[in-house]
Amino acid sequence: MEFYLKASLKTSADPVVGKEDIEKIMAEAEKTILAKGAPAGEGAKIKSWSLSDKSIDVELMSGRYVRVHDAVMRLKKALAEALGKTHKIGIRGLDAEVFTISVPAEHDLKNKKIPYVKSVDFNDGNLLLTLDVGEAEMRNQVPDRILTLVEDKMEQGDYGAKAEHWNLLWESEDRDFHYSEDPTEDMLKQGWLKRGAGRGQWIHGPVTTRLFRVFEQIVVDEILAPLGYDEMIFPKMVMWDIWKHSGHAKGIYPEMYYVCPPKTRDPEYWEDVMDYYKVTHEVPVEMLKDKIGDPIGGMCYAQCPPSWGFFQGETIANDSLPILIFDRSGTSHRYESGGIHGIERVDEFHRIELVWLGTKEQVVETTKLLQDRYMHIFNDLLDLKWRKAWVTPWFMAQEGIAGVAADEVTGTTDYEAPLPYRGAEGEWLEFQNVSINGEKYPNGFNVKSQSGEKLWSGCSGVGLERWTAVFLAQHGLDPEKWPPEVKKRFGKMPKQVKFL
Ligand SMILES: Nc1ncnc2c1ncn2[C@@H]1O[C@H](COS(=O)(=O)NC(=O)[C@@H](N)CO)[C@@H](O)[C@H]1O
């Protein structure tokens, strides 16, 4: 896999006066700034460079490490310092004249309409993507996301691009990580958990269960109690009708777990199945197919849709608004992409789902209060390296729609964190999100307000597997090394079952 960039760094005056300094930087760069963060020899390379009377033109190449768009920013910084200080020449901007990514691929992409991708050419086992990106896109990791999107397609088969929309909102300061193992591997070794019998399913022992409950308690103590959220229990088997009103019925099919009832409770009807098992000790799945009814819906997927059945068709008194509720009553199930994953990507997961509804002002205010509380939790209690990004609203992604919502307020903020064991350029993991869903659900479920003002809603999904994956990936498995607020709540390590 190879990145190539031909860039022109626009200078405020003819850079030839700084030729010596530029030569020095270009000569050393591959060993210094373009090598930082990469395994030996895998940094970015300078293929060529030259000066025009108003720019420094450079050709860069790279593999997976120090990608050309990161490399050119590092070069720009070094050149700007050198030229600025001694020659009072500024670097005005950066034009990417040619930006290509070549990826090994078995086949061409079916859907070539990917944002910022000018062309996709497939020949002899390679996909050549020609990008049309500016400095902002290069800073916002757009090329990385295009690569991830294309690699995901390779891995999952190219079933239509849900082009990701992603814009960095905020990032915490860097932290030194003293641990860089894959926490799932470590937890398996220490017997904290075991893989369940099902795909992407885990059995949590006393230690990880304790950690889940510590995180849950932090959410209760720091958010739900102080901000006045009331607990409810949302149904966990979701009927088609709910997903028709929520919009999931447009696109949920490839990733949901379906639920079918028996055609009848009459035991005689099932006698042949039971006899078959008793004789063969095999479950006659083929026979079952004719004896079960049509799927009535599926297992909980997004967690909030079934709550709207409580408000559907109602008019809500003004003094009941804003309504602040949450649910942690059961599991969510998604038929996730193939391959063996750690606990960061599972088919059965545990989430606290917060839902709030009211007028637009009330929802925007509630969301802001919530974001502030999360900022406190991740900076002061969990002590994480993390960031927030504005992304395609979760409900659009789940309906297979790309892009962003109509207005600039409606949308999803993804909370992401690096997993040190994935390496410096490794993909960050989304560990929760906060969304303003606009009028979508009150409209979808026909919910009105006494004042007649349009109702808005928001929701936030706190994934306990994800919090745990991020927390342990950054802090390791030794409670002595955990931030005090987590260590205190965790208490004494539960006794471990000893397997001989
Ligand atoms: N396969 C999975 N494994 C573990 N956690 C998951 C998985 N899928 C989603 N989650 C958790 O659930 C959170 C919200 O999921 S979401 O699809 O992004 N958003 C929604 O469904 C919204 N209804 C808010 O919950 C994610 O941020 C993540 O923390």
Ligand SMILES: [Zn+2]
């Ligand atoms: Zn939700």
